Amino acid sequence: MNTDVAVVIDIPGRGQGLKAARNVTAGEVILSDLPIFIAQNDVGEFCTACLRALAGRNDTVACHDCGQATFCSGACERLAQEDPAGHSPAVCRTLSKLDLHGLSGESVAALRFLVQAQALFMASAHNEAARGRWAAFAGLSGAADSKSKDSSDLFRRLSTATFSAQLPQLAGSRPFLPEEVADALAKEELNGYGIMAQSGPQGERRIRGTAIYPTASLINHECLPNVARTDDFDAADVKAPHNTAVHFKALHDLPAGEEFTQSYFPMHTSYPVRQQRCQEQYGFTCTCPRCKEESTWPSDDEADSLGEGDMEVEAGGEPGSSMEAAEGEGERADAGYIQVFLLKYVCPQADCFGTMVPSQPGSSVHVCNMCGCQRSEAQFLADLKAAHSAEAMA
Numbered sequence: 001m002n003t004d005v006a007v008v009i010d011i012p013g014r015g016q017g018l019k020a021a022r023n024v025t026a027g028e029v030i031l032s033d034l035p036i037f038i039a040q041n042d043v044g045e046f047c048t049a050c051l052r053a054l055a056g057r058n059d060t061v062a063c064h065d066c067g068q069a070t071f072c073s074g075a076c077e078r079l080a081q082e083d084p085a086g087h088s089p090a091v092c093r094t095l096s097k098l099d100l101h102g103l104s105g106e107s108v109a110a111l112r113f114l115v116q117a118q119a120l121f122m123a124s125a126h127n128e129a130a131r132g133r134w135a136a137f138a139g140l141s142g143a144a145d146s147k148s149k150d151s152s153d154l155f156r157r158l159s160t161a162t163f164s165a166q167l168p169q170l171a172g173s174r175p176f177l178p179e180e181v182a183d184a185l186a187k188e189e190l191n192g193y194g195i196m197a198q199s200g201p202q203g204e205r206r207i208r209g210t211a212i213y214p215t216a217s218l219i220n221h222e223c224l225p226n227v228a229r230t231d232d233f234d235a236a237d238v239k240a241p242h243n244t245a246v247h248f249k250a251l252h253d254l255p256a257g258e259e260f261t262q263s264y265f266p267m268h269t270s271y272p273v274r275q276q277r278c279q280e281q282y283g284f285t286c287t288c289p290r291c292k293e294e295s296t297w298p299s300d301d302e303a304d305s306l307g308e309g310d311m312e313v314e315a316g317g318e319p320g321s322s323m324e325a326a327e328g329e330g331e332r333a334d335a336g337y338i339q340v341f342l343l344k345y346v347c348p349q350a351d352c353f354g355t356m357v358p359s360q361p362g363s364s365v366h367v368c369n370m371c372g373c374q375r376s377e378a379q380f381l382a383d384l385k386a387a388h389s390a391e392a393m394a
């Protein structure tokens with residue numbers, strides 16, 4: 001499903017990444033990717049096979065053997081049964097033997113993910129297609145280290161369930177070792193895409209499940225990204241598993257050779273929190289142009305003592321057009337540029353924090369990749385003007 005635009009490169013200090021093979025236009029799809037496998041979070045609200053919302057469907061099918069799977073249709077049930085890392089007989093038997101007692105929702109989801117990853121690994125010993133998918137998963141960044149979460153309890157529960165499910169031990173096939181469980185969890189942590197669900201009753205963010213994509217997993221992070229993910233798992237006119245594809249669109253025009261970058265968390269996140277999450281969750285220090293600039297800003301406490309408005313912010317140019325190259329420091333985004341970028345690309349709806357993505361190449365309409373709201377260029381310019389007036393009044 002990849003386009004001809006994104007090519008894999010090695011980047012010193014970042015591992016692998018994707019770059020533009022040619023000039024790219026704002027709104028162009030630079031990558032479409034289907035998952036290696038997906039694991040659901042909770043049972044019953046979304047299809048186990050394709051994560052489509054089940055509400056309002058009258059052809060859903062529940063698995064009575066394990067009680068851990070529901071499908072939006074008989075077709076999805078068959079799809080999942082035929083997929084070794086979906087809801088194959090081996091996965092179903094293992095799930096039915098799992099001891100979920102006392103586990104948090106997060107640990108139950110991690111255990112389901114492990115059952116499916118292990119099933120793919122075991123199938124790779126005798127199934128060509130599974131071998132390719134397992135190789136793609138095994139090649140992703142992320143190996144357990146001493147800082148990884150303790151996974152011994154999940155390993156014990158997984159191996160107990162695996163053995164009591166009496167999985168057929170086909171030639172060369174064996175279950176995970178403890179270090180392989182820890183590695184699989186590290187890969188999920190670094191590469192897993194949380195597939196979002198509709199917000200909960202209090203507006204809280206919820207996820208349907210985790211999907212692992214072979215090529216999308218190679219897109220590195222920057223805090224002023226140049227691509228953003230769009231997906232539509234509920235698309236009525238798209239047949240499973242194609243509804244589980246993610247598509248990355250360019251936020252603005254990009255020259256050939258530019259690295260594609262996405263933001264691993266909502267763009268409005270503060271500098272200290274971004275630094276902490278990059279370090280603790282992903283194991284790197286972000287030195288992107290925005291972090292370089294914001295590292296020189298006073299902390300919130302210092303800003304309070306200086307008084308609001310002491311940070312002079314001027315309107316920058318069109319995002320994508322102006323980054324200062326400070327001598328010896330590499331690229332750096334100035335405060336005005338950051339302000340305009342965030343105003344342009346962070347969803348204006350209260351508490352959404354999605355990314356405004358050009359609807360299609362050549363269009364000046366932007367659509368939020370979370371809530372779907374739209375904004376024209378004229379409305380953006382009006383919002384920009386209002387932000388400057390508010391600032392001048394402060």
Ligand SMILES: C[S@@+](CC[C@H](N)C(=O)[O-])C[C@H]1O[C@@H](n2cnc3c(N)ncnc32)[C@H](O)[C@@H]1O
Nearest residue numbers: 014015016141190191217218219220221282284
């Ligand atoms: C989802 S993977 C991205 C692909 C990865 N570079 C690879 O080689 O597979 C996430 C990992 O990439 C690296 N990474 C991503 N963005 C980075 C950045 N801005 N600076 C340094 N390392 C980065 C970190 O090691 C992070 O844990």
